[in-house]
Amino acid sequence: xxxxxxxxxxxxxxxxxxxxxxxxxxxxxxxxxxxxxxxxxxxxxxxxxxxxxxxxxxxxxxxxxxxxxxxxxxxxxxxxxxxxxxxxxxxxxxxxxxxxxxxxxxxxxxxxxxxxxxxxxxxxxxxxxxxxxxxxxxxxxxxxxxxxxxxxxxxxxxxxxxxxxxxxxxxxxxxxxxxxxxxxxxxxxxxxxxxxxxxxxxxxxxxxxxxxxxxxxxxxxxxxxxxxxxxxxxxxxxxxxxxxxxxxxxxxxxxxxxxxxxxxxxxxxxxxxxxxxxxxxxxxxxxxxxxxxxxxxxxxxxxxxxxxxxxxxxxxxxxxxxxxxxxxxxxxxxxxxxxxxxxxxxxxxxxxxxxxxxxxxxxxxxxxxxxxxxxxxxxxxxxxxxxxxxxxxxxxxxxxxxxxxxxxxxxxxxxxxxxxxxxxxxxxxxxxxxxxxxxxxxxxxxxxxxxxxxxxxxxxxxxxxxxxxxxxxxxxxxxxxxxxxxxxxxxxxxxxxxxxxxxxxxxxxxxxxxxxxxxxxxxxxxxxxxxxxxxxxxxxx
Amino acid sequence: xxxxxxxxxxxxxxxxxxxxxxxxxxxxxxxxxxxxxxxxxxxxxxxxxxxxxxxxxxxxxxxxxxxxxxxxxxxxxxxxxxxxxxxxxxxxxxxxxxxxxxxxxxxxxxxxxxxxxxxxxxxxxxxxxxxxxxxxxxxxxxxxxxxxxxxxxxxxxxxxxxxxxxxxxxxxxxxxxxxxxxxxxxxxxxxxxxxxxxxxxxxxxxxxxxxxxxxxxxxxxxxxxxxxxxxxxxxxxxxxxxxxxxxxxxxxxxxxxxxxxxxxxxxxxxxxxxxxxxxxxxxxxxxxxxxxxxxxxxxxxxx
Numbered sequence: 001x002x003x004x005x006x007x008x009x010x011x012x013x014x015x016x017x018x019x020x021x022x023x024x025x026x027x028x029x030x031x032x033x034x035x036x037x038x039x040x041x042x043x044x045x046x047x048x049x050x051x052x053x054x055x056x057x058x059x060x061x062x063x064x065x066x067x068x069x070x071x072x073x074x075x076x077x078x079x080x081x082x083x084x085x086x087x088x089x090x091x092x093x094x095x096x097x098x099x100x101x102x103x104x105x106x107x108x109x110x111x112x113x114x115x116x117x118x119x120x121x122x123x124x125x126x127x128x129x130x131x132x133x134x135x136x137x138x139x140x141x142x143x144x145x146x147x148x149x150x151x152x153x154x155x156x157x158x159x160x161x162x163x164x165x166x167x168x169x170x171x172x173x174x175x176x177x178x179x180x181x182x183x184x185x186x187x188x189x190x191x192x193x194x195x196x197x198x199x200x201x202x203x204x205x206x207x208x209x210x211x212x213x214x215x216x217x218x219x220x221x222x223x224x225x226x227x228x229x230x231x232x233x234x235x236x237x238x239x240x241x242x243x244x245x246x247x248x249x250x251x252x253x254x255x256x257x258x259x260x261x262x263x264x265x266x267x268x269x270x271x272x273x274x275x276x277x278x279x280x281x282x283x284x285x286x287x288x289x290x291x292x293x294x295x296x297x298x299x300x301x302x303x304x305x306x307x308x309x310x311x312x313x314x315x316x317x318x319x320x321x322x323x324x325x326x327x328x329x330x331x332x333x334x335x336x337x338x339x340x341x342x343x344x345x346x347x348x349x350x351x352x353x354x355x356x357x358x359x360x361x362x363x364x365x366x367x368x369x370x371x372x373x374x375x376x377x378x379x380x381x382x383x384x385x386x387x388x389x390x391x392x393x394x395x396x397x398x399x400x401x402x403x404x405x406x407x408x409x410x411x412x413x414x415x416x417x418x419x420x421x422x423x424x425x426x427x428x429x430x431x432x433x434x435x436x437x438x439x440x441x442x443x444x445x446x447x448x449x450x451x452x453x454x455x456x457x458x459x460x461x462x463x464x465x466x467x468x469x470x471x472x473x474x475x476x477x478x479x480x481x482x483x484x485x486x487x488x489x490x491x492x493x494x495x496x497x498x499x500x501x502x503x504x505x506x507x508x509x510x511x512x513x514x515x516x517x518x519x520x521x522x523x524x525x526x527x528x529x530x531x532x533x534x535x536x537x538x539x540x541x
Numbered sequence: 542x543x544x545x546x547x548x549x550x551x552x553x554x555x556x557x558x559x560x561x562x563x564x565x566x567x568x569x570x571x572x573x574x575x576x577x578x579x580x581x582x583x584x585x586x587x588x589x590x591x592x593x594x595x596x597x598x599x600x601x602x603x604x605x606x607x608x609x610x611x612x613x614x615x616x617x618x619x620x621x622x623x624x625x626x627x628x629x630x631x632x633x634x635x636x637x638x639x640x641x642x643x644x645x646x647x648x649x650x651x652x653x654x655x656x657x658x659x660x661x662x663x664x665x666x667x668x669x670x671x672x673x674x675x676x677x678x679x680x681x682x683x684x685x686x687x688x689x690x691x692x693x694x695x696x697x698x699x700x701x702x703x704x705x706x707x708x709x710x711x712x713x714x715x716x717x718x719x720x721x722x723x724x725x726x727x728x729x730x731x732x733x734x735x736x737x738x739x740x741x742x743x744x745x746x747x748x749x750x751x752x753x754x755x756x757x758x759x760x761x762x763x764x765x766x767x768x769x770x771x772x773x774x775x776x777x778x779x780x781x782x783x784x785x786x787x788x789x790x791x792x793x794x795x796x797x798x799x800x801x802x803x804x805x806x807x808x809x810x811x812x813x814x815x816x817x818x819x820x821x822x823x824x825x826x827x828x829x830x831x832x833x834x835x836x837x838x839x840x841x842x843x844x
Binding site for chain 1: 588589590591606610611612674678679696698699786787788790791802803805806807808809
């Protein structure tokens, strides 16, 4: 008798363990219900401040600079104010900095999701639609229509934003940040003023001007690295370090193409297999051979790059002008910016750093199927799109973060020139930089505003170049995304290896054609076709 | 029937021993055997939200895709060669160290050497890899020293040929002391009478090592060797992904780092499980062969 009972309990244990291990299958049903169910539960009213305080959990990436003054984002003055206004407390769950993708995937695999997830639609393989179909996030269309009046109004007035905020199947799986106006171009080449003066040359315009200047710098300072490609801000694995091209295409755009996939007047193309790319590689290969760019760039991390500049061994840098002004500024070195390089004087550049109207997607927030109060969550997120909320997120609290001068918000010295914390930290303490909101862009960037020169440089680049070659933020269907990633995860490894070998001279550029053929064999054209179809659907939205 | 009866009698007779074994058995069942059920996703187009029961079955498609991937041959080659190098150079190292330490007669010095040699074992791998890339960069310590004897400074981690030697040497540096502990304890259990007899027979120190110490260590060495062979394919991905970059991929990329990329970064769970399963099956085959060979030639074996 005892024996039987013991055996029974062991069997039950095993069943229990197995049912938790494969218990996900049951969940799809409930998820489906929630998705369709939110129309039914729409009777609730949400008005801030809530009568009964609510608590929502949010999974979102943290920031190194923010971590200097707070243990999580609830230490930001913006969210403390938001708690007063809305009577809603947000509990932040931060993944370890730099491991966001892995930890996001682990969270998804654990089947326990917090109420809100930041960047989920860009982390989830297959994107937002697939996450909704898989029962991870809820479809927000009805909720947004009811509980997000400010956000809805913005979309109604801006067709581009409306296109970018919902998918081809008109599914809204997240709330995205929206720009008030086109953002200024922030990324381009900057040059050390004293070294440029030494060479006696003018600010370079064409690529041959650049070569002349860099060669002269190398001659004057033999142990220096004349040109640095700073990949700060590039998506993981897409910096110059990994791909051999600047992630905003500086220098590459002179050859009439953009980095990675670009949109040539309605035709999607991949830069790395265009004939013009060979010319680009020839140039970079020559610069590499002559020591004009960093000899160890594939093995150099961001800190290492910054160290070259701050130790005064770099002549010019391609990167964010905000970073350039900080790095050069920290050594009290003057710098000048140069226009995007061209092949012949008078050429037009059609690719530059740009922001889509609804961007960055990484800062979008989705609501999970396990959220008990999606109405409150949506209304809470919508507040950042009201005029008041927009001021709060972009400029902070009136009196602390900004004062109104002639009706326009102007940052206080607490933000601009705080002796205790850096501007990068202030972005998260006194305002909230990375969050869905109605964005002022560069006009609410204290780092830029503090230096009027930087502002002018950004405006100059924005006026010089267009972003016509830029790929709009299209969405792929689940099957397309899967097919694309299975082609590209192999093709990208090959592409990056070959491009780096071409640059470093380990492979002769005569092999460029066979490299293109090999890319063909790997199905690169099918991958491009997927984006071509997606672009067609995007334009039809 | 009689087996069950015998088992029952045995359980009643040794009930406390069986009781003590329960937690161990439970551990292996929960964490080693039950997860094996998860291997079925190697034959699926697995999506976490759909679960094992809801995902689509694709047969051997994941395996076929892996064999057709252009990285397949080099992944296999790198994994095997790196493992072999680790065994050929890495396996004897702690034995040699143990023999050397054993010959030190001054106790304080011996303890110091022993402690220092296993300290690196406690350094986090991330830190170790940071040290490696700093020391071997073109402006790092190693290249500075080499430049005195006229070698042109070059970043080691950008030369495909340098990767595996660098991996093996740093691995030996990190594990040699820790690995020698087991041999030292085996040496200390050797009957001192054997050494006395050898001395009387006129054997010097070196002869004693060859004729007494090593034969006495042989069974420990064989067991550890077979276990090491059993891990030949299961090289950890951590050190590789911390050190590699596109310029040395061709020599640095191994099956486990590939599985990591496809599984955790691309979220292709079914595919990466198939790759991992392929890895384990080969591993098991090698282990079985090694065990058979050892049994045949030395009489010692794992089972």
